[in-house]
Amino acid sequence: MRRKIVAGNWKMNKTYSEAISLADDFFQLAAKDPSDSVLTIIAPPFPFLREISKCLEGQPGIFVAAQNCHHENSGAFTGEVSASMIRSADASHVIIGHSERRQYFAETGEQLLKKVNRALENELTVIFCIGETSEQRNSDIHFSVIRQQLEEVVFHLGEEILSAGKIILAYEPVWAIGTGVNASAAQAQEMHAFIREQLRGKFSAATVNEKVSILYGGSCNTGNAAELFAQPDVDGGLIGGASLKAADFAAIRRIMIGQAGL
Numbered sequence: 001m002r003r004k005i006v007a008g009n010w011k012m013n014k015t016y017s018e019a020i021s022l023a024d025d026f027f028q029l030a031a032k033d034p035s036d037s038v039l040t041i042i043a044p045p046f047p048f049l050r051e052i053s054k055c056l057e058g059q060p061g062i063f064v065a066a067q068n069c070h071h072e073n074s075g076a077f078t079g080e081v082s083a084s085m086i087r088s089a090d091a092s093h094v095i096i097g098h099s100e101r102r103q104y105f106a107e108t109g110e111q112l113l114k115k116v117n118r119a120l121e122n123e124l125t126v127i128f129c130i131g132e133t134s135e136q137r138n139s140d141i142h143f144s145v146i147r148q149q150l151e152e153v154v155f156h157l158g159e160e161i162l163s164a165g166k167i168i169l170a171y172e173p174v175w176a177i178g179t180g181v182n183a184s185a186a187q188a189q190e191m192h193a194f195i196r197e198q199l200r201g202k203f204s205a206a207t208v209n210e211k212v213s214i215l216y217g218g219s220c221n222t223g224n225a226a227e228l229f230a231q232p233d234v235d236g237g238l239i240g241g242a243s244l245k246a247a248d249f250a251a252i253r254r255i256m257i258g259q260a261g262l
């Protein structure tokens, strides 16, 4: 059984006190629906990782992620944060390859592969994001774009990494992120099935079918989560805007728990 996952990406939002109260509010709501089968991940900004990780005690099935990491463990890289630092702050996951990083910070496939390897070396589980722009979809090259993003990074990893569940994929069409226009359930399912088929060309069917969760991201909210999560190849969501409201993120998590039948 593939793990069902809801992950909240807070991006560059919230001050310290706001972040702590958002986490507290969410934890209180989540405690009403305990589930260690649906994995819940929250990705606050770097300065809050340690504090929020500390609050996780007594919250089974909830984990903390960073939103990025540098590809070196330490050194003269002013302003950067390494995977080893993230791990030492008790976060367990890291988002790598988010389209905002690719777009605004010009992160390339080559750099992303280095980051993923460094994160894995530091025992972080990676949420690796892939997705096409609207121009690419309109030019009908969206499948080849996704194939290339997988080839650049995921295809370089060993079977043992994927079979250990150390890579979670997030399909996030760039045109759906923060726009209020989500991919339809059919579009999400079509691409998730395509991703799984590509992975089966490289890794064993058992690993791909059982161990690689593929999340959908892009304007996922309380109104559309049920339909998106009901698709056979959609294993949950990476949620941006809606994760900034404790009640909405808790409701999306509840939908996932309901669908997982747990």
Ligand code: PEP
Pocket: 009, 172, 176, 177, 178, 179, 180, 217, 218, 219, 220, 238, 239, 240, 241, 242
């Ligand atoms: C994201 O940034 O990963 C995301 C999916 O954002 P939103 O839900 O706001 O579209």
